[in-house]
Amino acid sequence: MAKIENVNIFDLETLVNPYEAYQVLRNEAPVFYVPELNIHYVTRYDLIRGALKDTKTFSSQFDSFLNLSREAAMASMPADVQQALKMIERKMVAIPPTMLTLDEPDHTKYRSLVSQLFTGSLIKQSEAQVQSIVQEEIAKLTASTDELGSVDFMSAFAFAVPLRVIADRLGIPSSERTLFDEAAIAAAAGLRLSPQTPDKMLHRAQLALDLQHLMVDLIEARRQDPRDDMITLLANSRLEDSNRLLTHGEALSILNQFLVAGHETTASTFGWGMLMLCERPELQAQIQADIGLVKTFVEEALRIESPVQGLPRVATTDTSLGGYPIKAGEFVMLRYGSANRDERQFEDPDRVNLQRQKAGMQLAFGSGVHHCIGAPLARQELNLGFASLLQQMQNFRLSPQHPQPQAQPSFILRNLPQLHICFDVHPQPN
Numbered sequence: 350m351a352k353i354e355n356v357n358i359f360d361l362e363t364l365v366n367p368y369e370a371y372q373v374l375r376n377e378a379p380v381f382y383v384p385e386l387n388i389h390y391v392t393r394y395d396l397i398r399g400a401l402k403d404t405k406t407f408s409s410q411f412d413s414f415l416n417l418s419r420e421a422a423m424a425s426m427p428a429d430v431q432q433a434l435k436m437i438e439r440k441m442v443a444i445p446p447t448m449l450t451l452d453e454p455d456h457t458k459y460r461s462l463v464s465q466l467f468t469g470s471l472i473k474q475s476e477a478q479v480q481s482i483v484q485e486e487i488a489k490l491t492a493s494t495d496e497l498g499s500v501d502f503m504s505a506f507a508f509a510v511p512l513r514v515i516a517d518r519l520g521i522p523s524s525e526r527t528l529f530d531e532a533a534i535a536a537a538a539g540l541r542l543s544p545q546t547p548d549k550m551l552h553r554a555q556l557a558l559d560l561q562h563l564m565v566d567l568i569e570a571r572r573q574d575p576r577d578d579m580i581t582l583l584a585n586s587r588l589e590d591s592n593r594l595l596t597h598g599e600a601l602s603i604l605n606q607f608l609v610a611g612h613e614t615t616a617s618t619f620g621w622g623m624l625m626l627c628e629r630p631e632l633q634a635q636i637q638a639d640i641g642l643v644k645t646f647v648e649e650a651l652r653i654e655s656p657v658q659g660l661p662r663v664a665t666t667d668t669s670l671g672g673y674p675i676k677a678g679e680f681v682m683l684r685y686g687s688a689n690r691d692e693r694q695f696e697d698p699d700r701v702n703l704q705r706q707k708a709g710m711q712l713a714f715g716s717g718v719h720h721c722i723g724a725p726l727a728r729q730e731l732n733l734g735f736a737s738l739l740q741q742m743q744n745f746r747l748s749p750q751h752p753q754p755q756a757q758p759s760f761i762l763r764n765l766p767q768l769h770i771c772f773d774v775h776p777q778p779n
Contacts, residue, residue, distance in 0.1 A: 353377045358390065364758035367658070368699070371687035380673035380681075388414075388661065388680040389673070392687035394694040394712070396671045400662060400683055401716040404452055407662035407681065409719055412450045414661045414680055422545065430547040437554045442561055447602040449719070456718060459603060462586045462595075464722060466518070466579060472725045475518075479729055482513050483737050491742075491774060499748035502768045507619035508534065508612065510734055514726070515611035519604065520571070520578025525563055532560035536605065537613035540761050564604055565597050579607070607723065613762060614656035614713070615727045620765040621654035622646065622735060624754060625701055627747045627770060635703055637739050642703045647731045649701045651689075652711035658686035658763050660715075685712045686763065744773045 356370045357363060363370050371392050374381050379393035391397055400407045423431055447459040465471075486509045494500045512530050521529045535553040545553075564580070571584040572594075583600045587593060595603075626633050636642045661682050664675045675681065689711045690698040702708075714721035721727070738745075747754070748769035757766050 356381075358383060359385065359760075361758055364760065365756050367686065368690060371684065371690060375687060375691055375693075380670050380675075383682070386680070386682075388682050389670070389675055390682050390684065391670060392684050392691075393671065394688040394691035397683045397685065397688045397712065398716055400670060400681060401712075401719070404718060406665055406668050408452050408665050409450055409456070409662060410446065410452060411661040411663050411680065412446055414663075415450075422550070426547050426550060430551060433551055434554050437551075437558050441558055442565065442598050442601055444602045444605065445596075445598050447599055447606070448722075449606055453718060458588060458590065459599070460722060462588075463579070463582065463603065463607075466582065467722055467725055469725065472729055475726070476729065476733070478517070479514055480733050480737070482510055482517075483730075483734050486510050486513070487737060487741060494771075497748070497750055498771045499750060499769050500771075502623050502770045503616070503620050503765055504767075506734075506738075507623070507768070508616045510619070511612035511615035511727075511730055514730055515607065518579050518611070518726075519607070520567065520576055520580045521563075522567075528556075528559060528563060532556040533608050533612055536560075537609045537762065540609060540613075561601060564601055568597060568600055580604070610721060610723055611726070613764070614721075615730050617656035617762070617764040618647070618650050618654070618713075618727075618731055619734060620768050621656075621763075622650035622731070623738075623745065623770065624747075624765065624768060625650060625653070626739075626745050629701065630744075630746075632701060632703070633739060633743065633745060636735075637743070640736055640740065643732055643736045643739070645703050645705060645708050646701065647728060647735060648708035648711060649703070649705065650731075651713035652695070652708065653690065653699070653701065654763060655686040655689050655711075655713040656763055657713065657715075658759070658761060659684040660761070685715070688712050740775070742772045742774055744771075746771050 353373055356373055358367070358370060374390065374392040379391065379396055381390040381392070382388075383390050391400065423434060426434065448456055451459070486506050489509070490500060490502070490506045493505045508530075512533060515533075516526055516529055535556045539553055539557075567580050568584045571578075571581040575581045575585060583595060583603060586595060588595065632646065636646055659682050661680045664677055664679050664681065666677045668675050668677075670681065689695070692698050694710070695705070696702075714724040714727075748771050751767075751769035754765050754768045757764055
């Protein structure tokens with residue numbers, strides 16, 4: 350067991366696998382000051398859940414934290430790259446805070462515009478469409494294996510399903526899907542707060558600009574020709590307090606949040622869940638014997654490998670958390686990934702337990718007023734996806750021709766860039 354004086358949350362090994370550090374911090378310093386970011390790192394379940402519910406004391410207006418991170422990344426670039434990035438930025442529509450980084454009542458003002466898309470009845474209505482996408486992508490997955498029977502599950506299925514689902518919901522034309530998919534993946538990558546090469550930063554900035562142009566064009570087109578999609582809803586909704594349409598910036602802000610949240614978290618959990626199945630074949634057998642267990646499996650996969658490892662809050666007044674003093678204006682980083690493995694909350698927290706009671710108490714989707722609005726859709730995709738995979742295939746295993754899969758180093762998001770697997774297709778009955 351590591352000692353607290355040896356914990357460095359920015360160490361490459363910790364960014365790839367933070368769980369030993371989380372355990373040390375939970376036990377010895379559940380609120381841990383990180384001078385490099387001037388932030389308090391919170392790792393215990395009860396403290397994190399309490400902060401999420403106390404929105405008056407712990408505000409979601411953390412735009413300045415994200416801005417500082419972007420500025421730091423910009424400052425590390427050569428002068429000519431900085432100039433090119435600034436030129437691209439000047440061409441972009443300014444993005445105001447909307448849902449993620451607002452408090453009440455402004456948060457609900459925007460969230461209420463799109464909440465109607467995620468009611469239980471509408472999610473249920475979308476089940477057939479999502480199942481159809483899952484089936485089509487499973488067919489592609491089985492056709493994509495190489496001569497040794499191996500396939501990269503991440504690119505062939507894990508990213509493909511949620512990208513198609515969110516693109517359909519938004520109303521992205523088929524002719525623009527290639528740009529949309531690449532820009533969506535790049536947008537999520539920008540939130541990892543990982544070091545980037547100059548070429549990658551420039552490419553991502555250009556993709557962001559191209560995506561903005563596409564979205565603005567679609568917003569204007571849907572105002573002239575409304576359709577049954579999310580872009581139409583945002584293009585034509587009016588804010589109640591001012592009886593006006595959303596600006597392009599407001600609409601883009603909401604769309605960007607759904608773009609990232611709508612695919613990255615689901616794709617990551619598909620990947621981590623498949624790795625768990627490969628590493629513990631008995632889980633495959635148990636779920637195949639009782640397919641209803643897939644729901645608990647999905648919750649366990651979300652808990653054990655939280656796709657969003659943490660998000661910040663800012664203290665609005667002098668306060669304390671777990672007896673640790675925090676001054677007004679200081680940031681706290683709430684580590685969902687640690688909370689979800691807190692042994693005070695979850696027995697044997699590092700292992701999948703298909704019989705776990707209250708498995709849905711995990712915090713992968715946050716909690717309180719900022720609980721992920723798209724969580725029902727993500728759960729639907731994951732439940733249908735894993736159920737179909739396990740009903741139509743068997744003997745999922747890691748490809749022996751490829752190295753052990755490893756997480757991408759990241760401070761915010763947690764994902765597997767690649768996951769090469771082999772599998773057998775269930776024989777069809779005569």
